[in-house]
Amino acid sequence: MVWRMKKKMIVWSLVICLLLSGYGNILVGAEERAKAPTELYARSAVLMDADSGRVLFGKEENELRPMASTTKIMTCILALENQEEGQVVTASAYAAGRPKVKLGVKDQEQFYLKDLLYSLMLESHNDSAVVIAEGISGTVEEFAKLMNQKAEELGCHDTHFVTPNGLDDSDEDGIHSTTARDLATIMRYCIMQSPKREEFLEITRTKNYQFSDVEGSRRFSCVNHNAFLDMMEGALTGKTGFTSDAGYCYVGALERDGRTFIVALLACGWPNNKSYKWKDTRKLMEYGIANYQYRDVWEDVALPEVKVKNGVEEKMPYETELLVPVQVEGKDEISLLLRADEGVQVKTELKDSLRAPVHEGDVVGSVRYFLEGEEIASYQVVTKKDVRERDMNWALLWITKLALL
Incomplete structure (x- = not known):
């Protein structure tokens, strides 16, 4: 009876060793595949x-x-x-x-x-x-x-x-x-x-x-x-x-x-x-x-509103410096084939200020994506609405409105 139990323990020990050895080989194999090839025959x-x-x-x-x-x-x-x-x-x-x-x-x-x-x-x-x-x-x-x-x-x-x-x-x-x-x-x-x-x-x-x-x-x-x-x-x-x-x-x-x-x-x-x-x-x-797997590297970039000089807003006629909202023009997905340790760098360029008139869709900057220092995608930043210029025509119209009131 004791011998049978010892025999079973030996068998199970061998099985466990074999399984662990196989698992170790799997891990080593996966680790080897993850490494960039170092020994190639080709020059x-x-x-x-x-x-x-x-x-x-x-x-x-x-x-x-x-x-x-x-x-x-x-x-x-x-x-x-x-x-x-x-x-x-x-x-x-x-x-x-x-x-x-x-x-x-x-x-x-x-x-x-x-x-x-x-x-x-x-x-x-x-x-x-x-x-x-x-x-x-x-x-x-x-x-x-x-x-x-x-x-x-x-x-x-x-x-x-x-x-x-x-x-x-x-x-x-x-x-x-x-x-x-x-x-x-x-x-x-x-x-x-x-x-x-x-x-x-x-x-x-x-x-x-x-x-x-x-x-x-x-x-x-x-x-x-x-x-x-x-x-x-x-x-x-x-x-x-x-x-x-x-x-x-x-x-x-x-x-x-x-x-x-x-x-x-x-x-x-x-x-x-x-x-x-x-x-x-x-x-x-x-x-x-x-x-290498495909990953979506798109980033929703927070963009500040851009100052507009000499513009006019009907609801705020006395304001001489307004803000216009902007947005990134284009798709909202960038699928790239990347390693797990790779990522992109995103650079945003935006004008400090604009001068009226401003039209919806005017280009005021860009959002650029870089991988290993190389530009891989670029999107324009555009204005989301019109801003009228505070010119003589607007001034005459406003004076007329005030006179009628």
């Missing part, structure tokens, strides 16, 4: 909030580096935005001579441009990229100008495109390169801002695609090589890349619970370390998911 990395464009985590995010075939997200979105309905493109001898990875186009062979976009994004074919570029702009050089123009429009001032496929190259303005921040910004445009974002997502999420040349004499099959699509719940899109100069690169996006994150990686290992980019992508995405 440059960014985790971006796709909604606001804010960089949530960066590692050498502004360093110029070659970006290999992640270039093709820009090629794809520009082709979608500039193609003609049912456009047919013709392969040149230059396109046919591009190195692997390639579709194997032949000189003067014709294709529907929309089919080549799947070749571009699923298989990352270098010759298809050139056929697309020449079909849109006439030459690779002219298409590169279009790429650089779009980069400037997006605020990617540290990006320089030379080729539509990302092969290592240079021109008189520099080498084909970008930064992790700029690459994430371009992906943000592709999936959040471009009028062709839905078409972009449809192409890049397609698992398999078959097509033929215009004549139907040759058939081709494409398979999507973006492993991230099956790696994490909510994976939206992505593009891999590799050259000897760039190393392994990746840019991808994920949507989870109304939050959309973008990861951009440059120089994330060289052969035989092809899997490094997936490990870094998962680590950064999990950090974003675990630590």
